[in-house]
Amino acid sequence: MNPIALDIRSLAKQFGAKIAVDNVSLQVPAGSFYGLVGPNGAGKTTMLSMATGLLRPDAGSVLVNGIDIWADPHAAKATLGVLADGVRQFDRLTGRQLVTYSGLLRGMDREEVAVRTEDLLRVMDLVQDGDKLVVDYSAGMTKKISLATAMIHSPNLLVLDEPFEAVDPVSAANIRDILNGYVQLGGTVIVSSHVMDLVQRMCTHVAVIAEGVLKARGTVEEVRAGKSLEERFVDLVGGRGTNEGLSWLRTSSN
C-alpha cells in the first residue's frame, strides 16, 4: 500500500480576483486521522473539492493512493470516499435507495450492496427511516446518509467535509467510533471541522489553513506545541477582536 494516502502538490485555485487556494502542498500518511481546520472562507472546501475531483485546479496535482486523480479519475475514485459539503443528494430517493444507488454506480454487485446498505443504515441509526424520502430527512440525518454513500465501497481514504455539522451527539459519537475503528484497520480519514476540541481529541494529525495558505501541519502534538489546539489556532490565524465590542449589550440597558 502507498505510504502517502493523499498527496496534494502545490494546488492553486483563483476565483476572479480572489485567490482561494494558494500553492498548498500536503501529504496525508496512510493510516492517519487528519484534521483540516481553518476559519470560514479559508479555502478548506475549495481544497477538498480539488482533491476529490469536483473542482478543476488552476495548477498542481493530487495523488490518491498514488494515482493522479486528474489523470486517471476512474481508478483514483475507486479507492476514495467523499462527503462533500453543500451539495444536494438525489433526495427523491429513499435513504435505502440512495445508498444502494451509490454502491451500484460504483459497479458493485447487488448482494454485496444490499448487505452493506443494511449495515450502514444500522450503524447510522437510520433503519427506521430507510424507507423515507431523503428530502424529508433532517440536516443531521442527511449528513449521515451522505456519509453512508461515501463508505459503501470500503474505500482506503475517506475525505469528509464537515461531517459532524448538525449531527446529534449520540450519532456523532457513533460515527467517531466507526472512523476510529476504520483508521485502526489501516484506513485513512481526512475531516475538516471548526470544532478544535473535537479535532484535538480525535485526530492524529492536523493542518491549519487560512486565507488559502497552509499555516501549520504535522501531528497534533507538534502543531499545538504545548498549548491547546484552539489557542494555537487563534495565534496562527489571528483576527480575534479586542473586548471593546458591544458596550451596550447588557441586560440592564434600555
Next chain:
Amino acid sequence: MVAHILKLKLRLLGNGFKRSVGQLVGVIIGGLYALGMITLLSAASWATAAENPFPGQLTVIIGSAVVLGWAVIPPLLTGVDLTLEPARFVHFGIPTKVLAPALVLAGFISVPAILTVLGLLGASMMWRLEPAVLAVAMVSAVATAVMAVLLCQYLTIMATALRAKRRFRELTFALLFLLLVSVGPLLSSVISAAENISDWVNPISEVLAYTPFGAFAALPGALAAGNYAQLTLCAALGVIYLAGLYLLLVRATGAATVAPPPQQRAATARGLGVFKIVPATPTGAVMARALVYWLKDPRYAIGVLMVPMLPLIFWFAGRQSGDYTMMFLLGPLIGILLGFSISADVSYDNTAFALHVLTGVSGRADRAGRVAACFTIGIVPLLLAATLPAILSDQLWRLPGDLGLTLAAFLIALGVASVASARYTYAVPLPGENPMKTPPGNGLRIALTQLGTMGVMAVLLIPVVIPYVFAWVNQSPNAGFIALGVGLALGIGLLLGGVILGGKWFERRQPELMQAVMINR
C-alpha cells in the same frame, strides 16, 4: 414604519436587478416587450374607439381577465416574489396594524403591478370620445388593478401555508395540468357553438360585472349606456368587494406573522422499488434513479407537458377544419419532444450530480442510463401515437413509414440530447421548486440552446424524411419500409454515437458541469 417597508421593497427590487447583468438584460427586454404590447393595445383602443361595437362588454372582459390572471397565475403557477412574505417579519414584533397595510402597499412596488396599471389605463382609451366616461374608465382601471393585486396577495398568503406541503404542490400541478388540457377545447367549443360573437360576449360580461372580477370594469360601460342603476350597483359592489378583501388581507397578514411554520409529514416508499428490477450495473442504477425522478419529480412532467396535449389539440383542430392530416405527424413530434426532454437532465440533478462525479461513473453509463429511462417511459405512448392514426383512418399502407419516422425521431432526439446535456446546462427550477417557475432573464440562453439542438435533430432526420414523404405522396408501403429501415439504422447508429460522444464529453467536463450546476446556470 410604512415608509421603511416601502423603502425596503424598493431596495430589494433594485438589488434584484443588480445581481447579474444577464438577468438585468432579460428584465429590460421583457419589460420593453411588455411596454410595446401595452402601447400597441392602447393605440388599438384609441384607433378603434369610433367603430368598437361593444366597448362596455370588452372593458368588463379585459378587466376580469386581468384580475383572474393575477388571482391564478402568481399564487399557483409562477410563484410570487416572497421577499416580503409576512412570515419573514415574525421576529421583529411590528404591530399588525402597521405591518399589514405596509405590506399591502409594498405589493404594488413591482414591475408586473406597474405594467398592469399602465395596460388597463391604455385599454380605457377606447372611451376617448366621451370625456366623462373616459375619466370614469381611468379611475375604474386603477381600481381594477388594485383589486387584482390585493386578490393576488390574499390568495398567495392562503396558498403559502398549503404550498409548504410537498404533496399539495404536486397536486396543484396535476390539477392545473388538467385545466390546461381542457381549457383550449372548452373555449373553442363554446366559441364555435355561438352563432356570432355577441352571443357569448354579452352573457359573460353581464355576469362578470357583478363579481369582484369585473365590478369596477363595468362602470364605464354602464355610464355610457346611461344605465345609472347598474352604475350605482356595480360601484357599490366594487367598493364592498375591495373593502372586504382589504380587511381579509390585513387579517391574514396579521395571522401569518404569528403562525408557526407548517409541519409536514414524511413520504415513504417501501423497499428498493425499481432498483430491484434493473440490471445491477452502473447503467442500470442510473436508469432506476432516472425512472424514480420521471415518476416523482414534476419538473420532468412539465418537459413533456405537450405530449398528452398534442393529440387533443390536433384532434380539435381537425374537427373544426375537417382535415385530420396533422394527426399523422403526432408520432414524430412526440418522439422529438420526448427524446429532447433529457437534454436538461444534468441541470435538473443540480448539485446532487456530485454523486456521479465522486463515484467516477463512466460517461457512457451515465448517458445510457438516462436514455434507457426516457425510452422506457416513452416507448408505449410513442408507438400508440405512431400507429393509431393510420389504423383508425384505415390507411394501413402508412404504418411502416409512420413507424420509421417516429422511431427515428425518438432515437435521434435521444442521441442529440445525450450529447447536448453533457455540454450545455442551463438554469432550471431547483429540485422541489415550483416546476413552472422559470429563472428570470434566462430565456435567451435556453432558447438558443434548444433551437440549436432542435436544428441538429431536424438536419439528421433528413435521410428518413425523404423516403417518408415519397411513401406518403405515392401511398407506397414499400417506400415506407425503406423509411422504416433507414430510420431504425440511422436512429440506432446516431443514438449509440450520441451516447459515446456524450459520454466522452461528460467525462472530460465533469468538474465544469459540477460548477455550472452549483450556480444553476
